[in-house]
Amino acid sequence: MPVSALLPLLPSAAPRLKERVFRIDCELSYEVSAPTDFVFLVHALDDPEQRISGESIAFHSKVPFHVFADPTQGHRFTRVRAEAGRFTLLYRALVRKRPFARDLQAPEHPVHELPDHVLHNLAPTRYCESDHLGRAALQLFGDLPPGHPRVQAIADWIHEHIEYAIGSTGPTTTAREVFVQRAGVCRDFAHLGITFCRALNIPARLAVGYAHFDEPPPDFHAVFEAWLGGRWVLFDPTKMSQVEDLVRIASGRDAKDVAFATLFGPARMLSMNPQIEAVGRLKL
Structure with a gap:
């Protein structure tokens, strides 16, 4: 269907x-x-x-x-x-x-089945250079089962291989730079997740909102979401907060669309x- x-x-x-x-x-x-x-x-x-x-x-x-x-x-x-x-x-x-319950078996969809309003979330953007990280994405995740398990594997890989380090990146840092230096903050983690997904033809975008953290000090939070099973599904590679409890402010192609100020x-x-x-x- x-x-x-x-x-x-x-x-x-x-x-x-x-x-x-x-x-x-x-x-x-x-x-x-x-x-x-x-x-x-x-x-x-x-x-x-x-x-x-x-x-x-x-x-x-x-x-x-x-x-x-x-x-x-x-x-x-x-x-x-x-x-x-x-x-x-x-x-x-x-x-x-x-929120909608998470479907752990939610499938990916071929490009020809994607709704028109989702299609632009496959394209590279300023902070998410999926055209430059395509080979890395295929090497790391290309052989994994498609759908929710593969996107969860992307989020898990970022959590395990990218250090959360306040001050390690700035407002112009891109996903490719985060992949090279292996450090960033929540928006960098999310940008890298978006980039890997798009490189695998999975529509993905940035979501920002209010979230509870045990630490660090209060801040807005950025996660990413992928189009799976006919809807957007949230993933948080930082694992700093319960993603289902994110009170969303907005979604966009990357951080330039959803700056809080x-x-x-x-x-x-x-x-x-x-x-x-x-x-x-x-x-x-």
Whole structure:
């Protein structure tokens, strides 16, 4: 059966995990030297797997702002114009998550069966040079059973062979560089997973959101997801948090699509504190 024929059935037919409720409390502070425009991506996504029960966004100083939604992905941006001085964003939300259960036998799909809206997630991008790592991907994973087991093997390999090292990479580091230097942070782990998948003709993309960590200090989290069994399935090569508990903000081809803050002007970040807390579990 073509993948496209499965899509209308998934939201109601796929089994789900029990619902959990999470409280988000995010604070971002900046020192602004001159008038600066900000584009923030901090709102929790409202989709079939997670629902927003309530939310608010506010600023310590009086600034003009508005929220708009991406017309294709559904994630929401906040545009702000800040004058010189200290500037702080406060975002709070209550989110109810009921994700789809993981199908450990979910298959890969041949390219001719992929839905049109998924196809562009096979192409190399700025941070995910799948055209340069194709030989490595085939050598490492080409002979493994296709589907969920192969993508899980990719995530496991990254976890075992790439050192999680804060400060080892920067905003321009690519997957190929991470593969060579064998160190990075969560977005680098995710970029490498995406790159290996695309090199094997498995659509993959970056997902970012709020996650609980025992350590290091609070931060936004990046994982990757692969198109398997007619839907997107999350994988976290860092294994720092339960991937099912990620409160998603957005998905994109790589990090350039889903930066939590984009600045146009002279501003310096003073602090970042995106907190998430599990506040209940409801049996439906």
